[in-house]
Amino acid sequence: MIRVERVGPLATIQDLGRPGWFDSGVGAAGAADRGSLRLANRLVGNPEGAAAIEALLGGVELLALRHLTVAVTGAVAPITVDGRPMGMASVLEIEEEQRLRLGFAGSGLRSYIAVRGGIDVPPVLGSRSRDTLSGIGPEPLRVGDVLPVGRPPRTHPTVDVAPIAALTAGPLTVRVVPGPRADWFADAAALFAGEWTVSPDTDRIGARLDRRSGPVLRRAVDTELPTEGMALGSIQVPPSGQPVVFLADHPITGGYPVIGVVVDADVDVVAQARPGQAVRFRLSAPDPGSRA
Incomplete structure (x- = not known):
């Protein structure tokens, strides 16, 4: 379980979306930066489409209510666990009662926080993604929310950190x-x-x-x-x-x-x-x- 202690401009739960519902007037939604979501999930041993947190410009703080394996990808923001600096696109082991803090992004727009087992909120039409246009899916995160974490997969992370191309502020x-x-x-x-x-x-x-x-x-x-x-x-x-x-x-x-x-x-x-x-x-x- 994870408790939300702080939320930045916008944080939502996203997976790879709900394709196949166009004939019912429902879009796919899902992570805006699909590559970053996939990478975060691979780092913690999840299937690529597991639900994670998409944070606009960062500013998120999470309290671990049990041991968690976490990875943060996407927009580059300062990461700390109980005040200790951590790396982007690396495997983070967070113990019960420790706090993961994601500062505000210096480059890029959206960061992804994946936890081993995935964010296990109830799916809607086969997806846990929030669609901000239609209002389908879990509500945007609020302070005090407690997020369930799914059962860890049998596979284990095999790397400590992934090499990633730097996001640019240029053209x-x-x-x-x-x-x-x-x-x-x-x-x-x-x-x-x-x-x-x-x-x-x-x-x-x-x-x-x-x-x-x-x-x-x-x-x-x-x-x-x-x-x-x-x-x-x-x-x-x-x-x-x-x-x-x-x-x-x-x-x-x-x-x-x-x-x-x-x-x-x-x-x-x-x-x-x-x-x-x-x-x-x-x-x-x-x-x-x-x-x-």
Whole structure:
């Protein structure tokens, strides 16, 4: 068991989501940075899709009510156990009554705290993820919450720490496949010219972008677009011309044209982009990866 002693801007429980419910109007949700969740779970010996804590910008404190094996990945933040500094992406053994503190992230946006056995809250439609758009799944964490931990798996962690690429505060390069509505714009190539900036108005639904440099995206078609399905990573452009990259809790349909779709592997990169950070789009061939 774990007791929540402090919560930062937002902390939710996330796994790899609930695919397969689009026909019922329910999106997949799940971890915004799937790679970081998978790594945290592998470090503690869990299946990759076990439920963990996703902490926006850190600021979380947890009290262990029994011995726990924990790993923290994603956005880089100071980690201490009873005041002793610990490493990111390492296996941490926390004893009963010890406190794990996650400071505020210096780079990246979302950190993942995995515990051996997984966070064992009741699943909803097959997933323990919180969908912030629909309100499905466990409530965001609050001070005083006690989180159950599942039965430890038979496998054991085989490493002490994982080598990880450093998150950068500099410009990000994100690969994009054009379309399906690139022809609705006077010059769809404008998406790839200059730089965009991540807006403060960004969340698990989508990363909203402001133009930093380069030409404005202008519509060539003024008619209304019938509502159509939206994939993870879709770059939807509303009348303002400021695109939105859809993330984990995106709506499953939309009525604004999609100028391109972020390559699946780069969706995690966008999920870790902080407000004010520069983003450059690069033209890519179609991605064979799956979408949700």
